Every structure is written in structure tokens, then in C-alpha cells.
Amino acid sequence: MIKEGFKVYTVPENILESIVKKGPYDLIVGIPSYNNSETIKYVVEMADQGLQQYFPNMRACIINSDGGSVDGTRKKFLSSDTVSDLYSFVYKGIPGKGTAMRSIFEIAHVVEAKAVVFLDSDLRSVEPFWIERLLTPILEGKTSYVTPYYIRHKYDGTITNSICYPLTSILYGQKIRQPIGGDFGVGKELINIYVRKPVEIWDSDISKFGIDIWMTTTAINESKLPVYQASLGAKIHDVKDPGxxxxxxxxxxxxxxxxxxxxxxxxxxxxxxxxxxPVYGDILEVEPEPILVDAKNLLDRCKSGIISMKDDISKIFSEELTEKLFDIAYGNGRINEEVWISVIFELSKKYKKYKEELIKVLVPIYFGKTGDFVLKTWDMDTKEAEKKINELLDKFFERKGELVKIWMK
Incomplete structure (x- = not known):
């Protein structure tokens, strides 16, 4: 039965009716997709093995919410060999990962699932034990939200490493290594919180790639329980050159x-x-796949981007920081940790006022920061590079007082 007073925005009516009719379900694995026919079948079958191996007495289904793939992704999904019920549909609403995940939350809320696991559809390293690790802390009542704890290549996850991990940690006081990891466990408490948020909240970048950081930040601030991390080994997926x-x-x-x-x-x-x-599960010793990054392209794009946006930079930043950025643009294009932190702190307060210009300005500076990190860590192994990432977090934290002062002005 569809819950009275709860409006479903993103799930086709016939799909919802079918799921409700065949349910109820205790557990749902949700897989958002868009043109992932090469990898999705493997993800589905690994998820199903995990459900059967670790939770054989719980009713489960696997749901694919697709963005209108043209490469046969949904057909591949439905051809998977599973015990769990499979459902696939094209979601309704703003195109993006967030809308796909919202549709799965809406279904979970209607069928009163105990928990949902989200898996990226381009994963090549997912194993059945991932399901156990993402769900057990929730089912044991320890948490309502489990983020992934991966071993990733030093140049994979550059947005996480340079901003999401350090800034989220110093802001909210919980050190969460992969706040936008893509693979999550979510319990009933937070499912209810997410689906009850006003519609206008969803009509934003949260419906796109903003979804993961929104989910994590909401969990930290609104759940009654601490956020957990699940040790999942290596993340191997379709990686992208940040530049x-x-x-x-x-x-x-x-x-x-x-x-x-x-x-x-x-x-x-x-x-x-x-x-x-807290991290659930032993930390696994694995070596991630290497990733090729074009450092010269990153630094060139930093320099040309800053120069082309001189007027916006002068308008947005303090005089001292503007001067430093212009020196870098006419120099080697490398943004060091101290300049990067100053940039993030100043921009965070001005986001509302200069929304469009601000993000355009930040992109080339991010390229310069990433290029600087690549050159500094070129000969380092994964553990040594991880130390550099944590040193950046420490520097962010040492300067948090500055951030508070900026926001109090």
C-alpha cells in the first residue's frame, strides 16, 4: 500500500505498484546508471551474492534507476543471474545521479525497507563482502549511515582529497575519508529524513553530483547516531583525468x-x-590500479584560467590573495596548500553572492592545486601520498579559526 500523505516524485507509477505488490522488502540495493552496460551486470551479480551469503533470511531486491541509457544498460541489468528480485526503470525529473538515488529512497520509504545500499554502476572491484560491511553496522543499530573506506590510487578522488575530505572533517568534527565515495549504506532513520526534505532542496545540484556530499553532511548533522565507515579494499572503477x-x-x-x-x-x-x-571491518592491504594524470595540462589550465578571469578574481578575492594568484598564473601554475586553504576559506563565505563566477574561478585554481599535488607525490607510494593528504587536513584544521572569523564578518 502506498503511504498516505507521501508523494513520490521520481518513480514511474507502474514500477512503484509492481514493487509494492511484490514486496515488502527488508533490504534494497540501488544502482544508479547512465550508459554503464560494460560493468553493471557484474555489480548486480556481486550484490546479489552478498545478499544471499550474508542476509539469506531477509527479503531483498536490486533496483536500477537509469538516466535514459542508450547502450543497453537496462537490458544488461535485467539479464543478470540473481536470486533477488530485479527492477529497472528510467527515473522522472532532473537528469542526474541525485535524482536516480532519490527514486530509490522513495521506494525504500514506501516499502519500509530497513536499509538501502547504493553501489556505483561502473565498479570493477565490488565483492560480495561489500554488502555485509555496508549493511551490518546499520542492522546492528550502531549507525544510520555507512560511507566507504577504500584504498584508492593517489590521483583518484582528487575532489575528495583536496576539498571534501579535509573541509568536511574540520567543519563537522568527524573524520570521514570518503564523504563522496559513491557506495553507501543508509538506514531507515535517514531514508525518512532525506525523502521528507522540501522539494526545492532537491531542485538543485543535489539532484546531480551534489547528492553524495549532501547525504553525508545531512547524516553528520541530523542523524542521532555517528557515521560509520566500511573497509572495502580497493576501489577500481572508470576513473577520469581531473583536468x-x-x-x-x-x-x-x-x-x-x-x-x-x-x-x-x-x-x-x-x-x-x-x-x-569508526571503521567496520579490517583495513585491507591492497594496491590500487595506476592512473595516468597529465600534470602539464593541469598547470597550463590553471594559468590560462586565472588570466582569463582576472576581473572576477580581483572582484571576489582579497587584495593579498589576488596578488598571489596572479603571481602563480604568470609563474609555474602551482597552487600550494596554504594558498589553496586561503582560497577555499574566502570563497566559502562568498558563494551566495558570487555563485556562478565563484565556481568558474575555483575550477582552474583546483587544477593548479591538483597539479602541485601530482608533482609533489610523483615518486611516492600510496601510503606516502596518503600522509600528504592528511597533512593538508591538519593545515586546514590549524587555520579553522580564520574560517570562523571570515564567517562572523
């Missing part, structure tokens, strides 16, 4: 992150320490 493919994702993620700073201002301004978020 060539990640601009839209960057704009949507960072824009959402800055917006949320305003929403939860009263919370983060009083946080003066960082706690480690």
Missing part, C-alpha cells in the same frame, strides 16, 4: 558543500576537535 573530465562534477559537489556550510553554520562554527569515524 579533462571532472569540471561539472566539481562545480556541483563544491557548490553543494558551500551551500551546506550556510545551512549548518550554527553547528560547525562551534566544532573545535575532530574524532575518527
Amino acid at each position: 579533462k573530465h571532472l569540471e561539472n562534477m566539481f562545480k556541483e559537489v563544491v557548490g553543494t558543500l558551500f551551500n551546506l556550510m550556510e545551512v549548518y553554520k550554527e553547528n560547525w562554527m562551534n566544532v573545535d576537535k575532530i574524532a575518527e569515524s
